[in-house]
Amino acid sequence: MAGFLKVLLRNVLEGPSTDPFPLGKTFTPERLRGRARVDPELCMGCGICRNSCTAGAINITPLDDGSGYTITIWQNSCCLCASCRHYCPTGAMSITNDWHSAHPEEEKFNRLERHTIKYEPCAGCGTLIRPVPASLARRLYAATPEIDPEKIRRLCPQCRRQEDASRNAGVISPTTTETVAARELTSAAPTTY
Amino acid sequence: MSLDKTLKKLSVRSPWLFRINAGSCNGCDVELATTACIPRYDVERFGCRYCGSPRHADVVLITGPLTTKVRDRVLRVWHEIPNPKITVAVGICPISGGVFREGYSIEGPIDRYLPVDVNVPGCPPRPQAILEGVVLARSIWLKKLGLEE
Numbered sequence A: 001m002a003g004f005l006k007v008l009l010r011n012v013l014e015g016p017s018t019d020p021f022p023l024g025k026t027f028t029p030e031r032l033r034g035r036a037r038v039d040p041e042l043c044m045g046c047g048i049c050r051n052s053c054t055a056g057a058i059n060i061t062p063l064d065d066g067s068g069y070t071i072t073i074w075q076n077s078c079c080l081c082a083s084c085r086h087y088c089p090t091g092a093m094s095i096t097n098d099w100h101s102a103h104p105e106e107e108k109f110n111r112l113e114r115h116t117i118k119y120e121p122c123a124g125c126g127t128l129i130r131p132v133p134a135s136l137a138r139r140l141y142a143a144t145p146e147i148d149p150e151k152i153r154r155l156c157p158q159c160r161r162q163e164d165a166s167r168n169a170g171v172i173s174p175t176t177t178e179t180v181a182a183r184e185l186t187s188a189a190p191t192t193y
Numbered sequence B: 001m002s003l004d005k006t007l008k009k010l011s012v013r014s015p016w017l018f019r020i021n022a023g024s025c026n027g028c029d030v031e032l033a034t035t036a037c038i039p040r041y042d043v044e045r046f047g048c049r050y051c052g053s054p055r056h057a058d059v060v061l062i063t064g065p066l067t068t069k070v071r072d073r074v075l076r077v078w079h080e081i082p083n084p085k086i087t088v089a090v091g092i093c094p095i096s097g098g099v100f101r102e103g104y105s106i107e108g109p110i111d112r113y114l115p116v117d118v119n120v121p122g123c124p125p126r127p128q129a130i131l132e133g134v135v136l137a138r139s140i141w142l143k144k145l146g147l148e149e
């Protein structure tokens, strides 16, 4: 009897433990994994997220005219594993804590995170490329202050190599004039399948 | 309001839920049990309760990607539920096949076989999302009965 009264008193004082949702507010943990988002400023179209996606929810399709690509995440296939976020090299992929997922059947194929990202011409030769995101370029070239990240990030790999060679040409002097003997192979011949 | 509608409105009871496991990994079923049994979520606040027989159900919650083995049984049970019924696909499995899509024993997504009304994706969806889905299913159910615009 006393136990019952104790429980009653506690319930009267503390109120019910039921979450008022959906009639009232609910709590959302900061790190809850909900909808995946792509930052179109940072995405390079490298495809690592697509390859690591457990549920095959990500699609990357080049545009017909080759001027860019479209990245799509279908929320109705995403299993919220966050492996895309983990492997994305630029930090473009993020998992928000938006968990409101219930929807009527008519919206089934509308629940997409989709961005069409256009290539830009290389500052050197004009070939269409996706420039390295500024933040990533700053991080990549942090140890070499003589390279301007803002400039090099807009160069295609070929022009970047030429730029690198011309920069080094004045710095590195040849140490030897002898021709280097062919090196002996130590590994086995590659397997053919 | 017509007499017919008034009678209908008076006689309509809360939607009862029925759960079908179409080969799920049990993750979604645990969340469904959580929604029903844990006082914090308590789906019975909306008058919904899980019933043991498909013939008493109004809203059917399906989890799992519909495996070959279970397909015919799921369909048989689903057809036993009286109309108008609302089908809710819980988790990405029944909606798109999810992580099991294109598996050798997977017949889903479930809307190849059944008309689905509400989807609640997630792997598994959190209980609040399931509650949202049940509330949405309830309003569609009332619409089907002609009691809500």
Ligand code: SF4
Pocket (backbone or CB within 6 Å): A038, A042, A043, A044, A045, A046, A047, A048, A049, A050, A087, A088, A089, A090, A091, A092, A093
């Ligand atoms: S989101 Fe990240 S991993 Fe995916 S294509 Fe873009 S840069 Fe690559």
Ligand code: SF4
Pocket (backbone or CB within 6 Å): A036, A049, A052, A053, A054, A055, A056, A057, A058, A073, A077, A078, A079, A080, A081, A082, A083, A084, A085
């Ligand atoms: S969270 Fe997982 S399932 Fe979802 S898009 Fe990323 S890798 Fe794919």
Ligand code: SF4
Pocket (backbone or CB within 6 Å): A079, B024, B025, B026, B027, B028, B029, B063, B064, B065, B090, B091, B092, B093, B094, B098, B099, B122, B123, B124
């Ligand atoms: S959606 Fe995820 S948690 Fe739910 S049954 Fe499928 S695999 Fe399991």
